[in-house]
Amino acid sequence: MLPRDLKPENFERYPAEARKLVRNYVGAFQRLPLSFLPSLLREIIDYDFKFPSERKAVEKELENLDSLSPEQTKTWFESFAQIELSTKLERFDWVNAPAQFVEQLSSHLWTTHQLDRFRQAATDYAGRLHAAIPPEVPPAPRLGIAVIGQGVASFNEPLFRKLRPHGAHFSRVKPENGLDLLLGAVAARAKKHPIPYAHWYVDGGEEAKYDPAITCISYRALEPLRTVVLRKMRSESEKPGMGPETLRTLLAQMTPSELGLAKPTDPVLDRFQVKLLTEGSGTQIFSTTFAQWTARETLRRAQPLTLLVRFAPRQRQKPMNELLTERNESPELDPLGSLVDADMGAYYNWLNQQRLPGAEQSLFLAWFEGHGEALAISPALPRGTESTSVADLREVLSWMS
Amino acid sequence: MRAAGAPNYSPDLIRQFARTRRDFLRDAAGLALGSTLLRRRAFAGSPLKKRKVVVITFGGGARDQETFAPEGQENIPQLMRELIPQSTFFTQVVNRGILGHYVATASLATGVYETINNFASLPPENPTVFEYFRKDLKRPSSDAWVVAPSNGFNRIGESNHRSYGLGLGARVILPKHLLTAAISKGRSDYEHLLRDNYETPLYAPELAGSEFELEQLEKILKLSVDDFKTHAKTLSSPDELSVYIVRQLMRQVAPSLLWITMHDIDVAHAGAYSLYIEGIRRTDRLCAEIWKMIQSEPEYAGKTTLFILPDFGRDSDDDPGGNGFQHHRTGDALSRTTWLMALGAGVREGVVHDRAMESVDLVPTIGSMLDFSASLAQGKPIQELV
Numbered sequence: 147m148l149p150r151d152l153k154p155e156n157f158e159r160y161p162a163e164a165r166k167l168v169r170n171y172v173g174a175f176q177r178l179p180l181s182f183l184p185s186l187l188r189e190i191i192d193y194d195f196k197f198p199s200e201r202k203a204v205e206k207e208l209e210n211l212d213s214l215s216p217e218q219t220k221t222w223f224e225s226f227a228q229i230e231l232s233t234k235l236e237r238f239d240w241v242n243a244p245a246q247f248v249e250q251l252s253s254h255l256w257t258t259h260q261l262d263r264f265r266q267a268a269t270d271y272a273g274r275l276h277a278a279i280p281p282e283v284p285p286a287p288r289l290g291i292a293v294i295g296q297g298v299a300s301f302n303e304p305l306f307r308k309l310r311p312h313g314a315h316f317s318r319v320k321p322e323n324g325l326d327l328l329l330g331a332v333a334a335r336a337k338k339h340p341i342p343y344a345h346w347y348v349d350g351g352e353e354a355k356y357d358p359a360i361t362c363i364s365y366r367a368l369e370p371l372r373t374v375v376l377r378k379m380r381s382e383s384e385k386p387g388m389g390p391e392t393l394r395t396l397l398a399q400m401t402p403s404e405l406g407l408a409k410p411t412d413p414v415l416d417r418f419q420v421k422l423l424t425e426g427s428g429t430q431i432f433s434t435t436f437a438q439w440t441a442r443e444t445l446r447r448a449q450p451l452t453l454l455v456r457f458a459p460r461q462r463q464k465p466m467n468e469l470l471t472e473r474n475e476s477p478e479l480d481p482l483g484s485l486v487d488a489d490m491g492a493y494y495n496w497l498n499q500q501r502l503p504g505a506e507q508s509l510f511l512a513w514f515e516g517h518g519e520a521l522a523i524s525p526a527l528p529r530g531t532e533s534t535s536v537a538d539l540r541e542v543l544s545w546m547s
Numbered sequence: 548m549r550a551a552g553a554p555n556y557s558p559d560l561i562r563q564f565a566r567t568r569r570d571f572l573r574d575a576a577g578l579a580l581g582s583t584l585l586r587r588r589a590f591a592g593s594p595l596k597k598r599k600v601v602v603i604t605f606g607g608g609a610r611d612q613e614t615f616a617p618e619g620q621e622n623i624p625q626l627m628r629e630l631i632p633q634s635t636f637f638t639q640v641v642n643r644g645i646l647g648h649y650v651a652t653a654s655l656a657t658g659v660y661e662t663i664n665n666f667a668s669l670p671p672e673n674p675t676v677f678e679y680f681r682k683d684l685k686r687p688s689s690d691a692w693v694v695a696p697s698n699g700f701n702r703i704g705e706s707n708h709r710s711y712g713l714g715l716g717a718r719v720i721l722p723k724h725l726l727t728a729a730i731s732k733g734r735s736d737y738e739h740l741l742r743d744n745y746e747t748p749l750y751a752p753e754l755a756g757s758e759f760e761l762e763q764l765e766k767i768l769k770l771s772v773d774d775f776k777t778h779a780k781t782l783s784s785p786d787e788l789s790v791y792i793v794r795q796l797m798r799q800v801a802p803s804l805l806w807i808t809m810h811d812i813d814v815a816h817a818g819a820y821s822l823y824i825e826g827i828r829r830t831d832r833l834c835a836e837i838w839k840m841i842q843s844e845p846e847y848a849g850k851t852t853l854f855i856l857p858d859f860g861r862d863s864d865d866d867p868g869g870n871g872f873q874h875h876r877t878g879d880a881l882s883r884t885t886w887l888m889a890l891g892a893g894v895r896e897g898v899v900h901d902r903a904m905e906s907v908d909l910v911p912t913i914g915s916m917l918d919f920s921a922s923l924a925q926g927k928p929i930q931e932l933v
Contacts, residue, residue: 256645256646256878257645257662259643259644259660261878262878265877265878265879307618308618426818427816427817427818427873427874428816428817428818428819428873429818431817432817432818432819434818434819435817435818435819435873438818439818439870442870446867460819463814463819463822480821482821483819483821483822483825484821486820486821486824487818487819487820487821489820490820490871490872491820493864494864494870494871497864497871498867501867
């Protein structure tokens with residue numbers, strides 16, 4: 147089937163809210179090329195499980211598509227229309243399985259050497275959309291916090307090297323009660339700006355005590371889910387004919403109930419957590435990877451106002467097969483390697499935060515947990531500077547705002 | 548392509564990556580730029596028949612900022628201090644093919660952008676450099692070898708091309724498979740050497756093809772199973788195991804065409820930056836070890852050209868569609884653009900070339916050096932080397 151053949155009843159299997167949303171835009175869909183439309187449907191089919199900011203983005207994008215004249219539609223999608231697709235792709239059930247279609251499209255683009263053209267078309271589209279729908283400035287400057295180095299007694303190499311050119315480096319921070327102070331600052335922002343899914347605390351180990359106004363995800367709390375995912379990965383991979391791509395597709399389709407999550411308390415958050423473990427690479431085995439990927443996905447999808455990510459020591463590297471095996475004994479940890487992972491993770495958290503609207507005003511703080519070293523990025527602080535002022539983290543935060 | 552992931556590059560980020568790849572090297576190693584006046588190492592009077600070529604793929608995939616950029620040079624001290632000053636260095640080698648390790652290595656070995664399934668046990672569709680070499684020069688199978696890291700590479704030595712293919716390819720050693728066969732028990736002592744495919748750790752294709760058998764360990768490499776096992780215990784990674792096998796191969800067989808595929812760096816797929824850096828540092832050290840072997844082994848010294856190149860890079864930190872160093876999925880410029888180092892016989896020392904070339908140029912270049920025709924390759928011989 148091609149987009150021009152679409153009818154409202156083709157979307158009967160979509161979840162309730164997505165089905166309702168899509169009804170108004172079938173006419174707009176009919177004008178779009180097949181190389182583009184399924185990637186939009188991939189977002190829409192998950193509409194019921196999306197964060198508020200994602201829902202708003204989808205709605206605005208649909209409104210914009212609907213408002214384009216035939217000439218404008220032609221201009222916007224000309225490059226996509228030139229992508230050559232196979233008959234197999236055209237016959238695929240891309241309405242009901244858009245994510246799987248996009249996977250196969252990706253493979254087709256690589257094989258037929260059309261990936262660069264597609265990338266350019268996608269980049270141009272994103273640019274046009276950005277111009278047509280200016281991003282909403284957040285109600286307050288975003289604040290990202292990365293706490294790294296848990297369990298490391300001393301480290302003699304320089305930290306925050308990639309972040310230093312962008313902020314002020316503090317070498318005499320008072321570390322006492324540091325985590326509590328930071329979580330308190332997150333809680334205060336959550337109370338001042340009570341927006342759903344706007345204030346997050348991600349812990350790569352066991353979560354510390356936090357205010358219920360904060361959305362929290364921790365590696366420890368997800369351990370039962372991780373165990374089920376690992377078991378599933380292992381059992382599926384042992385089936386005859388199971389290849390890596392099929393396994394990835396299968397994992398991506400898994401729902402919270404299939405993984406044994408009982409009554410959903412928060413369907414949006416439950417689905418998000420499942421995706422962290424079924425779509426992330428390495429999130430099932432290394433807590434540092436889990437923390438970094440969770441931060442990336444939280445920023446990309448929920449666009450939070452506040453995000454505190456605390457990295458914890460990951461298990462030491464072993465052969466992959468062994469890492470993926472369910473074990474009861476406590477794994478041997480690698481605190482120093484984890485600090486290096488987390489240092490890079492903090493940089494990626496900042497990069498991902500800077501991709502969101504309001505980047506010019508955004509604030510970012512990275513702290514070596516239990517130590518006196520921190521790095522603060524803020525329009526109020528000079529870049530590439532060193533400070534030897536003695537201060538606690540609350541004071542550093544106050545200088546940033 | 549979703550709007551939510553649209554890039555919002557700040558000027559700072561752009562500036563950070565603005566220095567050219569050539570600048571990195573010029574600053575660090577004081578290399579000359581593309582001069583033709585510099586000394587070219589001769590093949591030491593060796594006749595064509597005696598010439599040898601060793602290829603190392605610096606795998607699986609490393610980026611500039613962890614290697615040749617100023618902040619990355621600390622990770623490759625051997626390449627920077629020892630090897631680059633002796634080499635002709637090409638700063639822009641573009642891979643326009645599929646960025647999966649098996650299919651990309653197959654493309655390097657055929658000189659054609661292969662489109663085979665990266666995860667299937669399939670031979671390349673186009674003739675490999677080993678087949679051109681053996682057919683044109685009438686060389687025996689003992690003269691072309693591949694040492695490869697993963698079970699997935701077992702078909703790399705020989706294509707299914709009807710004019711070449713069966714019986715004309717290289718012999719392939721999979722050291723990890725060899726070790727698995729050698730250890731009937733006590734596997735836990737060797738688990739660290741048996742890591743396989745980092746991208747899909749649970750999946751290993753069925754073995755097929757002209758695989759090196761355990762009984763040949765003693766016959767060809769003059770290595771008893773016990774010695775092999777004992778020495779393997781002293782090593783820390785799969786690539787170290789590969790280099791150990793390479794040493795035996797060079798001493799006992801001395802093939803004229805030897806292809807070594809490194810893979811430790813690809814642990815990056817697990818997302819742990821420290822392990823990725825550790826892999827780069829180890830690969831740097833192992834490349835220097837192989838170069839020292841080449842210089843010290845009488846069969847190789849003075850008549851061998853060594854090529855070192857990554858199969859491809861990894862995703863840029865700038866591309867919101869990727870996750871930085873972890874993968875090579877976006878197809879962005881950084882993941883497609885790598886480098887090539889040539890050193891040894893017939894190569895000028897201390898030269899850097901900044902022009903763009905393609906990774907498929909390697910096979911025709913080796914062809915020109917060893918005097919065979921890579922007639923079906925898409926690439927062209929690198930003029931600065933032939």
